[in-house]
Amino acid sequence: MKGAKQGESGVKVLAVNRKARQRYSVEERMESGIELKGTEVKSMRGARFSFGDAYARIEGSEVWLHNLNISAYEHGNIHNHDPERPRRLLLHKQEIKRLKRKVDEKGLTMVPLRFYLKKGIVKLELGLCRGKKLYDRREEIKKRDQKLDAEREARHSFR
Numbered sequence: 001m002k003g004a005k006q007g008e009s010g011v012k013v014l015a016v017n018r019k020a021r022q023r024y025s026v027e028e029r030m031e032s033g034i035e036l037k038g039t040e041v042k043s044m045r046g047a048r049f050s051f052g053d054a055y056a057r058i059e060g061s062e063v064w065l066h067n068l069n070i071s072a073y074e075h076g077n078i079h080n081h082d083p084e085r086p087r088r089l090l091l092h093k094q095e096i097k098r099l100k101r102k103v104d105e106k107g108l109t110m111v112p113l114r115f116y117l118k119k120g121i122v123k124l125e126l127g128l129c130r131g132k133k134l135y136d137r138r139e140e141i142k143k144r145d146q147k148l149d150a151e152r153e154a155r156h157s158f159r
Contacts, residue, residue: 012117014044019052020111022137024129027108032126033090034065037081039073044115044122056089056110056126058100063089065112065124089126102128 020026036044043049048071056065064086072080091099102108113127132140 010119014047014115014117014122015049015051016114017051017054017112020113020127020129022132024109024111024127024131025136026113026127026129027106028102028128029113030091030095030126030128032063032124034122034124035088035090036070036122040070040081040087041122042075043070043073045117049115051112051115054112056112058096058103058110061093061096063091063096063099063110065089068112089124099128106130 049069051068054065054067056063058064065088066086068087069083070081072083099110103110108128108130111127111129113125115122115124117123
């Protein structure tokens with residue numbers, strides 16, 4: 001889940017939520033800012049965070065990210081942050097209204113898909129996702145295994 005890769009467009013990926021791709025089918029993606037304290041930014045730059053079970057919730061007219069654990073900064077002082085606190089996502093009012101409609105009407109969930117640095121600012125890719133059923137996941141694993149077996153057979157037939 002961790003690792004920093006530099007993309008060609010000046011985007012440095014901090015982490016990708018692979019678990020979300022297994023558990024959910026992503027309907028839509030959007031970029032969002034995240035309100036962080038100074039020591040949180042330093043911890044995130046060092047890839048000292050986990051968000052496997054994180055989700056976003058609309059509360060009032062704001063969107064909050066829950067279950068994002070950002071470890072305390074090692075060189076911090078008494079003003080270090082609380083690792084478990086909910087963090088506000090920075091979205092426009094119209095985007096929040098649109099998200100609220102989709103979540104209420106279609107029963108979708110907002111899940112963070114990846115965190116990255118864009119021009120030195122921490123951003124997150126928020127996905128509107130629909131939960132997969134267990135049989136959907138099994139079907140996906142079965143198709144992937146069949147594809148791997150076919151590729152393996154093709155390689156062995158060329159030898």
